[in-house]
Amino acid sequence: SADSLKASAAIKEGLFGSRSPDFSLDELKEMFFLSSLAENQFNWKTALSLAVASELVYKNRSVVERTAEDWGLSACKFIDQEDTQCFIASYEGGVMISFRGSESLGDWLANMRIFTTKRKYGAVHEGFYKGFADVREILEEELELRSPDQILLTGHSLGGALATIAAAEWKDKYTVNGVYTFGQPAVGKGAFETFFRNGFFRVSYSDKFFRFVNDDDIVTRLPPLYRHLEKLYHFDSGSGLKARTESVSDTAITDKPKMMSEQEFANFQLLTRKAGRGDATVITESVNGPVLEGFLPSVSDHSLGGYIKKLRNKV
Numbered sequence: 001s002a003d004s005l006k007a008s009a010a011i012k013e014g015l016f017g018s019r020s021p022d023f024s025l026d027e028l029k030e031m032f033f034l035s036s037l038a039e040n041q042f043n044w045k046t047a048l049s050l051a052v053a054s055e056l057v058y059k060n061r062s063v064v065e066r067t068a069e070d071w072g073l074s075a076c077k078f079i080d081q082e083d084t085q086c087f088i089a090s091y092e093g094g095v096m097i098s099f100r101g102s103e104s105l106g107d108w109l110a111n112m113r114i115f116t117t118k119r120k121y122g123a124v125h126e127g128f129y130k131g132f133a134d135v136r137e138i139l140e141e142e143l144e145l146r147s148p149d150q151i152l153l154t155g156h157s158l159g160g161a162l163a164t165i166a167a168a169e170w171k172d173k174y175t176v177n178g179v180y181t182f183g184q185p186a187v188g189k190g191a192f193e194t195f196f197r198n199g200f201f202r203v204s205y206s207d208k209f210f211r212f213v214n215d216d217d218i219v220t221r222l223p224p225l226y227r228h229l230e231k232l233y234h235f236d237s238g239s240g241l242k243a244r245t246e247s248v249s250d251t252a253i254t255d256k257p258k259m260m261s262e263q264e265f266a267n268f269q270l271l272t273r274k275a276g277r278g279d280a281t282v283i284t285e286s287v288n289g290p291v292l293e294g295f296l297p298s299v300s301d302h303s304l305g306g307y308i309k310k311l312r313n314k315v
Helices: 002-014 025-030 034-038 044-056 061-070 105-110 126-146 158-169 191-198 200-205 262-276 304-314
Strands: 074-081 084-091 094-099 116-119 122-125 150-156 176-182 209-214 231-235
Touching (some): 025 044, 025 061, 034 044, 034 084, 044 061, 044 094, 044 176, 044 209, 061 084, 074 126, 084 126, 094 158, 116 126, 122 126, 122 158, 126 158, 150 158, 158 176, 209 304
Parallel strands (some): 094 150, 150 176, 176 209, 209 231
Antiparallel strands (some): 074 084, 116 122
16 A cells, blocks of 8 residues: 555665665675775775675675685684674785674664763764774784784774774774775764874874765764764765865865754654654655655665765776
């Protein structure tokens, strides 16, 4: 019936749906360029390869470890600790770590809190920090065993936030050669921004930290009051790039994607919860148009498959 179709549309958009694969493992393999991981500067093939790795980490342990080996990576280990999942794998001279985003993204966003925790480099989101802390010891044990010359960090959505926390926490301990994130929420605020602009980020990561946003991806505007600092590659509705960029060396950018206000965030969470319950009040007249799409920036643009397709076009 029309009502059931409307409810289905609301859950798909409002709760970001269940993850259905956009690409087969064979297709993902064709877009993974092992040699690109050794690049010392921004490279579209590296970006695509790490987006593909960010997709792979959503699979189960056996698929991740088997597939990574098939792609030419070695000693792949899938880590599932508390509510955090990631995998670490070696390539010649380095190690790649890919963090998983939330599998129940709608629930995660609907229940997201904006509390911070204080680190020596400033205030960061408490939940993001805890997510990294859950796997930190295991990852550091692996890194000590592997002794890599460099580390690549990547992740989609929450996974991108975890990669950012890892870069901040490991600034004096390991050589992080690149951080590529896709559709990540903001991580810190206050002194965190000063630390990034005046400290290690400018010195160590200004040409190694790249954040990708797909058009109106709503997750990149969360949480309210938090800030982004990485170099921004912002796709438009096609595969072109919008003019605006961010970097630690450019403090005068006026055309930045605006973060969601606290009131917008509260409204968004309320609508997301209603959509999850199939509440008819969030449905518009259109079968395919729940209120979440249009009332706020796009939820459908958050799909990692959308990011991969646009990166593939660039390559």
